[in-house]
Amino acid sequence: MPDSLVLVAQQGAVRTLTLNRPAALNSFTAAMHEELRAKLDEAATDREVRCLVLTGAGRAFCAGQDLADPMVAPAREGEAPKDLGVVIERLYKPLVLRLRAMPVPVIASVNGVAAGAGANLALNCDLVIAARSVSFIQAFAKIGLVPDTGGTWLLPRLVGRQRALGLALLGDKLAAADAERMGLVWQCVDDAALPDTTQAVAQKLAAMPVAALAETRRAMDRAQHLTLEDALSEEAQVQGRLGQAHDYLEGVAAFSARRAPQFSDR
Ligand code: T3D
Numbered sequence: 001m002p003d004s005l006v007l008v009a010q011q012g013a014v015r016t017l018t019l020n021r022p023a024a025l026n027s028f029t030a031a032m033h034e035e036l037r038a039k040l041d042e043a044a045t046d047r048e049v050r051c052l053v054l055t056g057a058g059r060a061f062c063a064g065q066d067l068a069d070p071m072v073a074p075a076r077e078g079e080a081p082k083d084l085g086v087v088i089e090r091l092y093k094p095l096v097l098r099l100r101a102m103p104v105p106v107i108a109s110v111n112g113v114a115a116g117a118g119a120n121l122a123l124n125c126d127l128v129i130a131a132r133s134v135s136f137i138q139a140f141a142k143i144g145l146v147p148d149t150g151g152t153w154l155l156p157r158l159v160g161r162q163r164a165l166g167l168a169l170l171g172d173k174l175a176a177a178d179a180e181r182m183g184l185v186w187q188c189v190d191d192a193a194l195p196d197t198t199q200a201v202a203q204k205l206a207a208m209p210v211a212a213l214a215e216t217r218r219a220m221d222r223a224q225h226l227t228l229e230d231a232l233s234e235e236a237q238v239q240g241r242l243g244q245a246h247d248y249l250e251g252v253a254a255f256s257a258r259r260a261p262q263f264s265d266r
Contacts, residue, residue: 005032013050013206022058027066033091050206055109064116109198115139120149131191135173209247211265
């Protein structure tokens with residue numbers, strides 16, 4: 001039985017998925033894509049899961065696309081050229097859309113280098129917690145590509161056009177502490193503290209009204225395309241829905257009774 005390419009662990013209501021191709025710095029093959037998507041689907045439908053953590057095995061988070069995979073290796077003389085767009089449409093686009101539509105908060109626990117699609121995979125998560133020794137690399141320019149996995153959409157929104165272009169055009173290593181200063185990363189912590197910090201944040205989120213947290217992500221993403229007036233209407237609509245849900249009633253009842261709330265909506 002070959003090793004699983006994505007390891008699954010559960011601690012309370014927190015599901016951790018670990019990319020597991022450490023010899024190739026957890027770079028993506030088609031098989032790892034398929035396995036990750038299947039495990040994200042499972043986590044999305046399992047009501048026992050209230051927060052998801054993504055991390056990597058060994059010394060990397062993820063080095064992006066596996067450049068040795070025949071699916072993307074440049075065509076040799078006489079071969080038809082590869083259409084990388086097909087790979088993006090088939091694998092990377094559904095992965096990003098799956099991740100951003102998760103019904104629970106998602107944390108990237110960046111344990112090692114995050115390069116190319118691996119960096120942008122992390123940035124697509126709701127919170128990025130990074131070990132101090134790691135770096136983020138928009139490696140695409142070095143091999144003649146543009147930032148993908150949502151990089152062109154995310155980077156200017158996260159750090160502004162100038163910094164986004166600086167990162168993407170130069171492809172230099174960005175240290176975790178600088179990524180935190182720029183707002184690419186929620187928290188940069190000492191390496192030894194990463195697992196415990198991640199778990200503490202994840203457990204805290206898991207105990208919160210996660211349906212409202214997922215709606216917060218969705219509403220913020222949607223508001224990027226809206227006028228203020230339309231965003232206000234959107235907020236009214238979502239609040240209208242959430243205001244009738246169990247978690248709101250429970251939250252207010254718990255507040256009034258001065259007891260801890262028991263949230264359960266997903
Ligand atoms: O192609 C398409 O479908 C379009 C989609 C593109 C999405 C993308 O992600 S494009 C960007 C792809 N990623 C990269 O360009 C990053 C390549 N890797 C690196 O630049 C470096 O490995 C790192 C900076 C990430 C780490 O450097 P370092 O010195 O710590 O490690 P290393 O020695 O370079 O790598 C260790 C091993 O991992 C090595 O294998 P070996 O020699 O021990 O057998 C290396 O070949 C392998 N490895 C690292 N990255 C990849 C990889 N193997 C395949 N693909 C990789 N991306």
